[in-house]
Amino acid sequence: MSLTMDCVAKLKILLLGESGVGKSSIILAFTKGDYQAQFPATIGVDYNHKIMDVNGLKVKLGIWDTAGQERYRTLTTSFYREAHGAILVYDVSEPKTLAKLNEWVEELQVYTTNKNIVCLVVGNKIDKDRAVPREHGQAFAQKHRMLFIESSAKTQEGIHLAFEELTQKIIETPGLWEKDTSASNIRVTEEEAREQGGSCYETTCSIK
């Protein structure tokens, strides 16, 4: 293990949810530690990245920001393929935004190509007056078997933890990701054919 410590995994993360719930702000908070009270509405899809350390493993997160508007659905869903994780964001000061998440859950089911994509539900803007009790968000996450966390892009609360938990979970999910080197979990070993008088060698793959 120690020999392959510095190899980097690349993970693709999606941010989904109604427009204005703070997706772009969460990404800005996470990647730059910054916050802007006024931030232009995302057009279509945007991209950011950050390198993260998980269990001594360097992981490159490619983070795809999406526009939440109805009209952008076709465009944004075409970027879902091969995502390892999705962050579903709602605004704790606006109950409708949580209800709307159902639509993205359905879309994820249709458009993701990884069967065991890991999802995290984020209740954002907890610095504001709350209109959605935490339990509602939790119940939603539980129903769909997703991770759950509350955050504020404004105060940075929960932002790092959100990405950490998601990444950790992805790393723990077998068959979802792959180290970015030839050192994969499929090992090809030169195995001796131990048949009678076998002087030939056989290559076998064992899949963890």
Place this chain on the structure above:
Amino acid sequence: MNEEIDEYDIYHQDFTTVSEWEVFVARIEEVLIDWRLSKSTMVKHSVENHAKKWFTKSEEISYQGQKFTLSYNYMNCKSKPESTEESSDKSLLVEIQDGLWEATTRFMDDSDESPFPVSNWFGLKQYLMLYPNVALVEGSLIKLVMSSLNIAFANVDCGVPLFVKIREHWQHTYLGFYEDNEYKISFDTIHLKRISNQCSHLTGLVGLFKSKIASPVALDAVVVSTKFSYELKDLDAFAWGQQTQSNEFLSIDGFDVKKLIELPFGCDKNPTKSVLLNAIWPKFRECTIVESSTFSDIDPLMAPTWTLTLKMRENINFQLSELIGKVMELLDNSYLLMDTLGLSKSLGLVNPLNKITEAPITISKLVKAAMGHGRHTSEFKGPISDELLMPLLYYIFPDAVEDGTHIYPPDLKMEFKQDGNGSKLCSYVKSSPEDCLVWRLSVTAAKLHDAGGLSYLAHLWYEFIQELQYRWEMQIPVPGIAEGTPNARTCLLHQKLQLLNCCIKRTIEGNVNTTGHSSEEEFFDCSEGEGAEEQPPWDRPVGRLHRLGEATLKNGAPLYVPRTQDPAPKTEDQLEEDAELMVRLGDDAKASELRARMMSASLLSDMEAFKAANPGAELCDFVRWYSPRDWKSDDGGALGERMLLPGNPWVEAWNVARPVPASRQRRLFDETREAEQILHFLRSRTVSGVAELLLPAIIRAGALRATQEGAIGSSASVGGVDARRTFEIAVRELYEAEKEACRMLCRRKVLGGGEEGQALDAAERARVLRAAGGVLPAVARREFTLRVRDATAPQLMRAALADDITIVGAFTERIVCL
């Protein structure tokens, strides 16, 4: 050493005199430490019983120009976090000793799936193996290597038995040892091509065993297990009834397409070489049974246990694996497939700068057949005869003929299970709906390639594209493809065909609209004032779809949702390109802005359509429809704060947008260009590129076949590896499935449903004996395991005698401390 140390020498160290041998030892130590195999650093492992599986770590080491592979082989175990206490010397030794004793319940020719037989012989759960890439035969070199290992082992205080493979590789001779403060275990192997007199029988072997044990052994203390094996060959009971498939269809007339395109499965000849009848005496004292050079008590009919083992023929051809293997080989061929037919030039593929539209367009074979002049034209003639080719093409494009024998299932859908449990064999290979056109094409291609080589494959591919070309020109959708825009969960070839169908459908729709005049809006409103200004007058709304509820514009007029252009459907390789471009732009604000601009094409198009449908509209009206959460109802409508930011791309786009209905805008999706590109893409593939397009469906069809033959689903989950690697894993899995299916078939035939290695009951013993003709042949192989627990530890010796003899031993001695 020089006594007078020069002043300068203090600051210099010269390592050039370090011997190669020291480097060798140091390197072994380094690897052992790196793998954390010192007794003090080892984590206590507990082997999980249910799924024993071997894992290997390995490193290359060289010494005297000779390459070695040092490997650490261990059974899958779960590290117990609770018992983090360091594994003591004692527990490591006890584990090895217990293993030795346990090993005697198995025989030397059993397999425990580990890379080397030593673990099965000695019951080891983990061991180190130094494997010389060139056989180690020279005595002095073996000694040198052994002493290097001894030193490295002691320096590191290694906690895992260490072996080296010596002699010719086929002799399976291993020397090994394990040591702690008190005990040393030596693992020895002797292999003799001819059996010496002393070792040829039990009595002699017991004598040899006793002489090897240092401490005196009580009389009759040695416990023996014995297995005598008799090879039963060529028995009617083991005959083979498997159908083999041949490529005969190439010469017979009156083809049955179904036969032609069926994937073969299983062995082409009886895979059973022989059946071994094993007569086993699991445990007796050395004196109970006598077997010496002059006399033998051994009567197989009296043995307490009989078992059967199948011996499979080596080099059996598994038909499916062979067929797929041939396609896999194509992955290394980077020539254009059309070169195989000498067509690259005439298809305009040689010079990539040639415009694709210059490719000559020839009519599809199917059309010509329908028009009744199939073979009279002097155009390209491929290697496959029309008699063979036509039924195959009708099978792939069944809608070209009216008999409807091979029509596609009506509702082709991709199943996609969310949970990974009970997944199907090779389901990680992204494919297309079962029995869709891609499957038929791919399987047919594989069969033709198997039968006639690359030129047959190329010919089919050529005809396939000709037919696509024709369909594109005539606007006939491709059959057997799932509805809708390219589905990223299907393989690339399927996506390409979905996209081609999108192009065809859009063209058809476009034609209907321009000729039909049925829609309430004119697409080419050449009404008043021919040649007048392009834009419709401000007061005349165009391209309205419907009203947006009760909503009104800021100026009070009703707000209409415009007709809009759908975004361009794309296949995964195109999406990949888009994504790559976006990633490459980087991370700063500027890049973000560029990306926003890239993404703005459809925003602008929507804004223009909106302006056309709602004369006099403002941005806030547009936002009310488009991004309602950025719209405020204050005084008839206002923009949310983030829409008011200076330099905001929304405002910028609004300012440049002209009122143009979708029908008159530049197409976001240029179906002609797309279709031509798809056809060019398919034509210009290399051999490996075509193989890559075909393999998913070939593999999945093969997996389906294997499943029908009783293969069970896989537990493999494959993520993130490239396409080729995925294919390799899948092909390997199919191979195993095919092999296992053959074995199972043999077992059914020979063992009548019983398990290999299972003790036979009286009736079965009688049946086997009858099948053997009442008498057993001369014994083919004898095996003895001798064991005793003396004052020191368990001592073990095993011998397998056939034409040659292998004797292995594990002897423990107390290290005498002076």
